[in-house]
Amino acid sequence: MTNDSAAELRRLVNGHQVSQAIHVAATLGLADLLADGPRTSDELAEPTGSDADALYRLMRALATIGIFREEEGRCFALAPLGEPLRSDASESLAGWAVFAGRPYYREAWSALEHSVRTGENAFNHVHGTNVWDYRAERPQESAIFDRAMQALTGQSNRALLDAYDFGRFGIVVDVGGGNGTLLAAVLAEVPAMRGVVFDQPHVVEGIAPVLEAAGVADRCRVVGGSFFEAVPEGGDAYVLKSIIHDWEDEEAVAILRVVRRAGGVVLLVERELGPPNENPAAKFSDLNMLVAAGGRERTLDEYGALFESAGYRLAGSTPTAAGMTVIEGERV
Ligand SMILES: C[S@@+](CC[C@H](N)C(=O)[O-])C[C@H]1O[C@@H](n2cnc3c(N)ncnc32)[C@H](O)[C@@H]1O
Numbered sequence: 262m263t264n265d266s267a268a269e270l271r272r273l274v275n276g277h278q279v280s281q282a283i284h285v286a287a288t289l290g291l292a293d294l295l296a297d298g299p300r301t302s303d304e305l306a307e308p309t310g311s312d313a314d315a316l317y318r319l320m321r322a323l324a325t326i327g328i329f330r331e332e333e334g335r336c337f338a339l340a341p342l343g344e345p346l347r348s349d350a351s352e353s354l355a356g357w358a359v360f361a362g363r364p365y366y367r368e369a370w371s372a373l374e375h376s377v378r379t380g381e382n383a384f385n386h387v388h389g390t391n392v393w394d395y396r397a398e399r400p401q402e403s404a405i406f407d408r409a410m411q412a413l414t415g416q417s418n419r420a421l422l423d424a425y426d427f428g429r430f431g432i433v434v435d436v437g438g439g440n441g442t443l444l445a446a447v448l449a450e451v452p453a454m455r456g457v458v459f460d461q462p463h464v465v466e467g468i469a470p471v472l473e474a475a476g477v478a479d480r481c482r483v484v485g486g487s488f489f490e491a492v493p494e495g496g497d498a499y500v501l502k503s504i505i506h507d508w509e510d511e512e513a514v515a516i517l518r519v520v521r522r523a524g525g526v527v528l529l530v531e532r533e534l535g536p537p538n539e540n541p542a543a544k545f546s547d548l549n550m551l552v553a554a555g556g557r558e559r560t561l562d563e564y565g566a567l568f569e570s571a572g573y574r575l576a577g578s579t580p581t582a583a584g585m586t587v588i589e590g591e592r593v
Pocket of ligand 1 (some may be wrong): 393410411414436437438439440442443459460461464486487488489501502503504507
């Protein structure tokens with residue numbers, strides 16, 4: 262091993278320090294507080310409820326990796342890498358950064374070794390329940406997670422709309438649609454379309470502001486329920502973005518069978534695993550599924566096999582520039 266590889270490895274090993282520091286900066290809302298120009302860490306201590314010296318130490322560390330820029334007198338400006346931490350950034354990542362360091366989620370990641378040794382889901386091992394039931398009982402964590410998904414989906418929406426033509430559908434149902442970020446963008450793009458966002462009752466409660474901000478509330482119904490029981494009928498297309506990867510094959514097929522009963526084509530929006538040695542986003546998302554949700558990322562062939570078990574055939578796949586693929590299934 263060269264000195265360079267040892268240094269690079271050390272940087273990767275310590276990656277959790279960087280991740281947690283960014284998480285705290287996002288939780289304190291530092292990027293928003295710097296939106297109008299540089300401020301000292303002493304000034305920021307009061308509005309963020311922080312210890313002035315510890316806040317300085319956080320910000321100077323983050324300045325070394327390009328999140329902030331440190332100037333004279335403990336003064337900090339937002340640097341280009343920190344811009345997407347602003348809540349009003351066009352593709353804000355603030356929601357994801359706030360979620361990624363939550364203690365209950367980190368605790369699950371701390372049990373990765375358990376998952377690797379046993380094949381079991383770490384979250385269930387640590388918390389004795391699955392992520393969805395855990396959050397359903399904790400409204401704050403549920404809202405933080407929904408905002409995190411809003412951030413990720415907001416980042417991939419444009420690429421999805423550029424790659425895939427939703428215009429041929431009159432009614433689209435977004436199954437497990439979270440707080441409506443994807444369907445709001447699709448409806449805004451296709452003015453003749455109507456839509457339904459379907460998710461767990463406590464999740465869809467928070468949807469109205471997203472639909473109103475996109476100007477599509479009058480064309481979108483919101484329905485709460487479980488996709489293991491029934492989904493709204495009458496859709497021409499059923500979109501499931503980042504849903505099937507949350508589940509192992511048995512549950513994934515059960516969800517698809519319920520969706521099939523409702524009619525229409527099914528459009529999965531997922532990350533394909535890709536060839537060996539490539540696509541770290543998908544391969545680490547797969548580990549995240551092992552640890553947190555209890556599912557897995559898959560190859561296109563594996564999605565095809567799920568389709569076959571659920572009564573669909575793989576009708577096509579459309580890659581997008583954001584690394585997600587639209588995987589289309591037709592009822593057989
Ligand atoms: C990874 S998130 C994806 C959200 C959204 N599709 C997106 O990509 O932004 C998974 C979604 O599945 C929903 N979900 C989990 N279990 C569900 C169930 N039994 N019925 C309906 N929705 C469920 C969650 O509430 C969550 O919004």
